[in-house]
Amino acid sequence: MTIVDALTRLIAPSHLRIASFDGRTAVLTAAPVRVAARVEVVPATVAAPAVPGDQQSGRPAEQPDGLEDIVVTARRSAEFSQKVPVAVTAFTQNALREKGIANGTDLQNFTPSLSVLGDVARNQETYTIRGMGGTGGAGTGSGPGVVGYFAEVPSTVSGPGNFYDLASLQVLKGPQGTLFGRNTTGGAVLLEPARPKMNKVEGYIDGTLGNFQRTSVQGALNVPIVSDILAIRVAGQFDKRDGYVRDVVTGRDYLNRNNYSLRLGVQLNPTDTISNYTAVSYVDVNEHGGGSILMSVNPGRPYAALLLPYLQAQQARGIRRTALSVPTREVSKNLLVLNNTEWRASDTLTFKNIVSYSRSRSTSATDRDSTPLPIADLLGAYPGSYNNNLRTITEEVQARYDDGTLRVQAGGFYLDQKTMAPLTFQTVNPLQLGGILGGGPIILPPAVQALIGANGPLLPALSLQPSAEVHGRSKAVYAQVQYKLAPTLTATAGFRWTWDTYGGHIQSYQSPDSYQVFNKLAAIGLITPAQAAQVIGLNANLCVYDAFKAVAAGGFPTLKYPNCTSPAFDGRSNGPTWQLGLDWQADPQTLLYAVSRRGYKSGANNPIVSLFLGEQHPLFGVLPEKVTDAEVGLKRDWTLGTVRARTNIAAFYTWFSDIQVIQRAAIAGSDILTNAQKARVLGLEFEGMLIPFKALTLSGTYSFNSARYLEYNSLAIPAIPQALTAAQPSRDLAGTPFSFVPKHKYSLDARLALPIPAREGDMAIRATWSWQSSLRVTPEIQPFDTIPSYGLLNLRLEWNDVRGAPLDLALYGTNVLDKQYRVTSNPGYNNSGFNNSIYGEPAQYGVQLRYRF
Numbered sequence: 001m002t003i004v005d006a007l008t009r010l011i012a013p014s015h016l017r018i019a020s021f022d023g024r025t026a027v028l029t030a031a032p033v034r035v036a037a038r039v040e041v042v043p044a045t046v047a048a049p050a051v052p053g054d055q056q057s058g059r060p061a062e063q064p065d066g067l068e069d070i071v072v073t074a075r076r077s078a079e080f081s082q083k084v085p086v087a088v089t090a091f092t093q094n095a096l097r098e099k100g101i102a103n104g105t106d107l108q109n110f111t112p113s114l115s116v117l118g119d120v121a122r123n124q125e126t127y128t129i130r131g132m133g134g135t136g137g138a139g140t141g142s143g144p145g146v147v148g149y150f151a152e153v154p155s156t157v158s159g160p161g162n163f164y165d166l167a168s169l170q171v172l173k174g175p176q177g178t179l180f181g182r183n184t185t186g187g188a189v190l191l192e193p194a195r196p197k198m199n200k201v202e203g204y205i206d207g208t209l210g211n212f213q214r215t216s217v218q219g220a221l222n223v224p225i226v227s228d229i230l231a232i233r234v235a236g237q238f239d240k241r242d243g244y245v246r247d248v249v250t251g252r253d254y255l256n257r258n259n260y261s262l263r264l265g266v267q268l269n270p271t272d273t274i275s276n277y278t279a280v281s282y283v284d285v286n287e288h289g290g291g292s293i294l295m296s297v298n299p300g301r302p303y304a305a306l307l308l309p310y311l312q313a314q315q316a317r318g319i320r321r322t323a324l325s326v327p328t329r330e331v332s333k334n335l336l337v338l339n340n341t342e343w344r345a346s347d348t349l350t351f352k353n354i355v356s357y358s359r360s361r362s363t364s365a366t367d368r369d370s371t372p373l374p375i376a377d378l379l380g381a382y383p384g385s386y387n388n389n390l391r392t393i394t395e396e397v398q399a400r401y402d403d404g405t406l407r408v409q410a411g412g413f414y415l416d417q418k419t420m421a422p423l424t425f426q427t428v429n430p431l432q433l434g435g436i437l438g439g440g441p442i443i444l445p446p447a448v449q450a451l452i453g454a455n456g457p458l459l460p461a462l463s464l465q466p467s468a469e470v471h472g473r474s475k476a477v478y479a480q481v482q483y484k485l486a487p488t489l490t491a492t493a494g495f496r497w498t499w500d501t502y503g504g505h506i507q508s509y510q511s512p513d514s515y516q517v518f519n520k521l522a523a524i525g526l527i528t529p530a531q532a533a534q535v536i537g538l539n540a541n542l543c544v545y546d547a548f549k550a551v552a553a554g555g556f557p558t559l560k561y562p563n564c565t566s567p568a569f570d571g572r573s574n575g576p577t578w579q580l581g582l583d584w585q586a587d588p589q590t591l592l593y594a595v596s597r598r599g600y601k602s603g604a605n606n607p608i609v610s611l612f613l614g615e616q617h618p619l620f621g622v623l624p625e626k627v628t629d630a631e632v633g634l635k636r637d638w639t640l641g642t643v644r645a646r647t648n649i650a651a652f653y654t655w656f657s658d659i660q661v662i663q664r665a666a667i668a669g670s671d672i673l674t675n676a677q678k679a680r681v682l683g684l685e686f687e688g689m690l691i692p693f694k695a696l697t698l699s700g701t702y703s704f705n706s707a708r709y710l711e712y713n714s715l716a717i718p719a720i721p722q723a724l725t726a727a728q729p730s731r732d733l734a735g736t737p738f739s740f741v742p743k744h745k746y747s748l749d750a751r752l753a754l755p756i757p758a759r760e761g762d763m764a765i766r767a768t769w770s771w772q773s774s775l776r777v778t779p780e781i782q783p784f785d786t787i788p789s790y791g792l793l794n795l796r797l798e799w800n801d802v803r804g805a806p807l808d809l810a811l812y813g814t815n816v817l818d819k820q821y822r823v824t825s826n827p828g829y830n831n832s833g834f835n836n837s838i839y840g841e842p843a844q845y846g847v848q849l850r851y852r853f
Helices: 003-014 093-099 104-110 304-317 446-452 512-523 529-539 544-552 607-612
Strands: 016-021 026-030 088-091 114-117 126-129 146-150 153-155 166-173 187-193 202-210 214-226 230-241 245-247 257-271 274-287 293-297 329-344 349-367 377-380 388-402 406-419 425-430 460-486 489-510 568-587 590-601 625-640 643-667 670-693 696-711 744-753 762-772 790-800 807-814 822-828 834-839 844-852
Touching: 003 016, 003 026, 088 093, 093 166, 093 790, 104 114, 104 762, 126 146, 126 187, 153 329, 153 349, 153 388, 293 304, 446 512, 460 512, 489 512, 489 544, 512 529, 544 607, 607 643, 607 670
Parallel strands: 146 187
Antiparallel strands: 016 026, 088 166, 114 126, 146 153, 166 187, 202 214, 202 844, 214 230, 230 257, 257 274, 274 329, 293 834, 329 349, 349 377, 349 388, 377 425, 388 406, 406 460, 425 460, 460 489, 489 568, 568 590, 590 625, 625 643, 643 670, 670 696, 696 744, 744 762, 762 790, 790 807, 807 844, 822 834
16 A cells, blocks of 8 residues: 555544645644444454454444545555555445445435436336446346446446445446446446454344334444354344335235345455455345336327326326336345455465356336226236246456556456246237237227126236247456556556357247137127138147248248247447556645546347348347446545535536347337447536534535437337337437436435433434436337426434444434435337336334444
C-alpha cells in the first residue's frame, strides 16, 4: 500500500490525522472522534488491508478525518472506497438495515443512476445503471447488462433473500468489462458476504415484527475451529409478510413475502500465504407473485369490448384490489457453491482461483391481462417441473503482481450453462374459431355460456410445451495494468476479449382437452357433430410449430404429439472490452480521475422468428451491444474547523450502439429482441456527507441522466397469417428517451443523536427522503406510458447498546406518507391492446430488535 495509506491505518487508533504530506515528511494533528454515524467494514483476509472497527458491534471504523470509509472490491482487490478511481456506491450491512433495503427495488431509492425494472412477475428484477442494462431475455443469449456478483462469482441479485449478513454491497457504475467481464455494459452489483473470523466466537440475531403480519428473522454465528487456521460462519434469514393487493374473487393476497435463505462460510488458512474461502448459499422463495392492475384498454383491438367492463370494475376498486384468472405465484430455489483460493507466492505476486457451481430452478404463473379472462396467461410449469432449471459452472484464474509502483492483474474466465431437465410451460389464450390456425376468437353470448357451463365469454385454449432447453458458453482472457507515473499519479490500461455461444430448442403442442368444448357446442346444435369431429381431429395434440411451418409452405398440418420436431436455434458472438484511465491522489483527502471504457454485451437470437420467418431473416439474429464512455470524477474529504464533509462527484458521457431493445408482442403475441442503432447517455452523479457537529450526520445523493436514442429505426415485421400477426411497418423513434430511466433522482438522510447519558447507549432519530422524476416505460405514445415522479419518506427511532448491553432496538416506518406509486409497467397497449402495472409497497411500520454476542 502507499505510504499515506499505511500511515493512515497505523495512526487511526490514536485519533490523529495527516494534515500534510510532501512525500518525505508527514505532519500530524489531532482529529475529533465521531460517534453519530455507525459503519461496518469488510473483515481482513490475506489480501485485504487491516482496517479498524468491529463489524458486529456496528462501531465506526474511524478514519483520521472523522469520516468512515468502506472496503470495496471494485478492482478485484480490497481497497478503501475513497481511494478507488471508480464511481461506486457502497453500503454496509448496518446501512442496509437502517434504510430498510431488502432487495433491488429498495436499493434503487438510495443509489444514484440505478433503476430496477420489474415485470408482472415481481421478483424478476433487472438492474439498469446510467440507462444501460435493463433489456434482455426475450431470446437466447444476451441477458441483462448489469451483472450481480456474490464473493466474486457471477450470481443473481434479483428478488429477496440476498441482502443479509454482508460485509458490503457495492454498486459499480459504467462499463466494467475489463475485470468483470461480459454484459457489464451498465455496471455491476457486488455482494461481499461477511467471512469467518479466526479465534473469535461471535454472532447476532435480528428480528422484526410489523404490520401486514410481518415476521422476519436473520442471524449469524461465527465459530473458530482451529486457532489461526480454520473458522466457519453460519447465517440464515427468513421473511414472511401478507400481500398488499387482494383478489376480490378468490381472496388470495398478492405481493406477499415468504422466503428463507441459508449460508455457510468456511475460512481455511493452512499457511500464512494461503487463504481458502468456501461458501454455500441457498435461497428458497415461495410467494404469490405480482398483483397487477389493469390500467387501460385499446378500443381498436380484438378484445376491447370484453375488457372494457373489467377496466371499469378495476377503476372502481382502486389499486389494492384486483381480479385475476390465474392464481399467480413465484417459486424458486437457488443454490450456489463457490471456492475462492488465494496464494501469496511472494510479497509482490499473488495467484487466485475462483470456481463455482450454481443451480437455479423456478416456476412462475402470471396473468398478463390482469382480468378474469383467459388472455395471455402463463399457468407455470408442469407439476414437478420448472420454467427455468439452469446449471452454471464458472472457473476463473488470476495472477496479480504488485510492487507498489506496478500492479498487473491477468487471467482467464470460463462459464458453462445448460438446462438440467426439460423446461415445461403451460400457456392459456382464447380458443380460435376453427382452432389455432382458424379465424378470430370464439366469443360466447351469455345464454350459450350457461348451456355449456363456460366460465366467461372466452373459451381457453391450453398450449403445452413439454420440452425446452437453453445452453450457453462464455470464454474470456484479460489483463489490466496500473503504473505509478509519480508517487501520486497512476495510469491504468486494460483489455479483455470474450467469446460467446448460445442456443436451445423448444417443442409445443395443443392440449386435446381444450377442444372437447366443440362436442358441447354440437350437443346444443350450434355446430354439427361432423364439424366438431373435424375441429377436434385437426387440433387435438397438434404440433404447434410444425403446423405453422406447414401452413406457411402452403401445406396442411399433420404432425401430432409426441411426434413433434424440436426446432433448434444457435448463435455466437465475440468482442473486446478495454479501459484507459488516469488518477491523481492530489493529497490524502483528494482523488481525481479520468477514465474511458468499452463495454460488450453478448449477441442473441429470436427463436420465434426462426419458426415463422427462418434463421436468415434480419429479425432472427441480434447484434452484440457496444458501449464506450468517458468519465471524470472527484472524491474529496473536507475539514472546515470542526465540520467534516465528503463530496464525491462523477460526470460521464456514453456512446451506445446496437442497443438491444424489446419490440412488444411483435410475432404471435411474443416479444422479440432487436437492435436500435445509436444512442447517447450523459449524466452527473453526486454523493455527499456533512457532519456539522458530532451528534448530526447529513448525507445525500443525486443523479442526472439524459438517455436518448440518436438513431432508432425499428425493423419492419411482415404479415404472418399463420401466426395471426399483422404487418408492422418500421418506425423512426430517434429522439425518444430510454425507458425506465428517470432524469433526476435524489435522496436525503439525516441522523440526529439524542442527548442521553453514554452509559444508556446511543439513541438517535433518522429520516430518509428519496425522490425520482417521471420516467417513460416505452418509447411509443400510449396511455400510462409514463410513471409520474414520486417521493418516499422513511422514519426510524433507534436505540443502540441499550443501557450498555449488546442490544439494539428500533422503531421504523417506511413510505410513512403512504404514497401510491408504480414500480413497473407492461406497456402492451399498441400491440396486445391493454397495459397494466404493479404498484409499490404501502406504508409499513414495525419494531426491530438485534442482539449481538
